[in-house]
Amino acid sequence: MQETPKKKSALGWILCLISMAAVFCLGLLAASITERKAEVASIYNNKKVDLAAVPVESKNDKWGLNYPREFETWKMTAKGDFKSKYHGNQIQDVLEERPDMVILWAGYAFSRDYTAPRGHMHAIEEMRGTLRTGNPGIGGAKDMQPGTCWTCKSPDVPRYMAANGPAKFYNQPWSSLGAEIVHPIGCADCHDAKTMNLAVSRPALKEAFERTGRDISKATQQELRSLVCAQCHEEYYFRPADKYLMFPFDKGQTVEAIEAYFDEIKFTDYVHKLSKAPILKAQHPGWSMFLLGPHGQHGVACADCHMPYKSEGGIKYSDHQIMSPLAKISSTCQTCHRESEEFLKNRVYEYQRAGFETRTVAEHELVKAHLMAEACWKAGATEAEMEQALKFIRSGQWRWDYAVASHGASFHAPAEYQRIISHAIEFGLKAQLELQKVLIAHNADFHMPDVSTKAKAQAYIGLDMPKLEKDKKEFLNTIVPKWEEQAKKAGIL
Numbered sequence: 001m002q003e004t005p006k007k008k009s010a011l012g013w014i015l016c017l018i019s020m021a022a023v024f025c026l027g028l029l030a031a032s033i034t035e036r037k038a039e040v041a042s043i044y045n046n047k048k049v050d051l052a053a054v055p056v057e058s059k060n061d062k063w064g065l066n067y068p069r070e071f072e073t074w075k076m077t078a079k080g081d082f083k084s085k086y087h088g089n090q091i092q093d094v095l096e097e098r099p100d101m102v103i104l105w106a107g108y109a110f111s112r113d114y115t116a117p118r119g120h121m122h123a124i125e126e127m128r129g130t131l132r133t134g135n136p137g138i139g140g141a142k143d144m145q146p147g148t149c150w151t152c153k154s155p156d157v158p159r160y161m162a163a164n165g166p167a168k169f170y171n172q173p174w175s176s177l178g179a180e181i182v183h184p185i186g187c188a189d190c191h192d193a194k195t196m197n198l199a200v201s202r203p204a205l206k207e208a209f210e211r212t213g214r215d216i217s218k219a220t221q222q223e224l225r226s227l228v229c230a231q232c233h234e235e236y237y238f239r240p241a242d243k244y245l246m247f248p249f250d251k252g253q254t255v256e257a258i259e260a261y262f263d264e265i266k267f268t269d270y271v272h273k274l275s276k277a278p279i280l281k282a283q284h285p286g287w288s289m290f291l292l293g294p295h296g297q298h299g300v301a302c303a304d305c306h307m308p309y310k311s312e313g314g315i316k317y318s319d320h321q322i323m324s325p326l327a328k329i330s331s332t333c334q335t336c337h338r339e340s341e342e343f344l345k346n347r348v349y350e351y352q353r354a355g356f357e358t359r360t361v362a363e364h365e366l367v368k369a370h371l372m373a374e375a376c377w378k379a380g381a382t383e384a385e386m387e388q389a390l391k392f393i394r395s396g397q398w399r400w401d402y403a404v405a406s407h408g409a410s411f412h413a414p415a416e417y418q419r420i421i422s423h424a425i426e427f428g429l430k431a432q433l434e435l436q437k438v439l440i441a442h443n444a445d446f447h448m449p450d451v452s453t454k455a456k457a458q459a460y461i462g463l464d465m466p467k468l469e470k471d472k473k474e475f476l477n478t479i480v481p482k483w484e485e486q487a488k489k490a491g492i493l
Contacts, residue, residue: 355410
């Protein structure tokens, strides 16, 4: 049946109106896009400050003038109001919660003070306040740490290195840099001021890549979104001769490969005060562990979860409030996973619970090994009798520390975490078997001392905590203000 001229005319008008509406909507969309592009251009092209006017601009607030959105979210790393089931960004005295760690680190500064890391805005504050660096001119100066300890705490580090070279930075007392390193971790740590591209600002990671035949300059944008984190969140050591910071990747990046490297160069961080075992202190090999987990193996970057994208108007940018993804599940986990927030949160908690459970077993067994070794020495054991047990203690504690110091590894790489911790337990038990033989040979008994609290454990290993706390208070009240005054006079602050 043929359409009448009237029906054809009506249909034509309908199509015409639809076409006009579509053109109008497309026009609005084009205008909106143009407006948003102009908005972005006005913000990012009309810079208020030339950040490239100096070799390295370490003042974070100057960067904030050009990039206000990123800067405002970065300032929020100072907040300490997030608490999950096991972790958060609040002050957390780990030694109080786990006094076994005092015994494990006997003879090393970590036995004095170890708190869970907070946001980047607290980096300088925490470095000045810790008991681990030695307090200059007060009584702790004899065990002063080197300048290398500042390496990952401030954009003043690349600024100082650019002017003086890394070797000079590393090879001087920690306190001599107190008036130089004053701004907390910020913009210049991860960005090139000229291009705003991500850039590795510390030499150690670049040097490790070169030694292992890799070219870090060829890293992709996605790889750089992890590498700028890896330059600090990774295992390292200070070369004994000059305190130069090194990444021990020459034989690989697994816990066994790094141990083999240290064994080959005969490196030891410290000799344990009780057991006399030569101990390797893991730092925080988060990146290497992350690479072995499901997210790392599927190309996910650190920033994907810890710096999710935000939108404001027509501008899309990274949230620089770097913290646990559990605080913002809708913009982190749920960008890939379709499950509910409750399900995803409980999945993480289950990994963490399992990790804490096996970690506790490892700590107990290694502590017992150290204390049994102490009893053996007191019973008159010889170095030859103790050699094998001390090797087992070294290998066991290295694995425990490597897993635990890889913050978040029970979730980042749960299978590898549990593998490493299980071997830590194994080495701890092997050490105890060897030590029991020595005790029997010397007709000696072992009785476990009461080291069940932080205070008891610190007293047992001979720490004078009241004096250390007094020294720290005096240091914060007298020396730190002088550092800040010097920094202001020099134009650094």
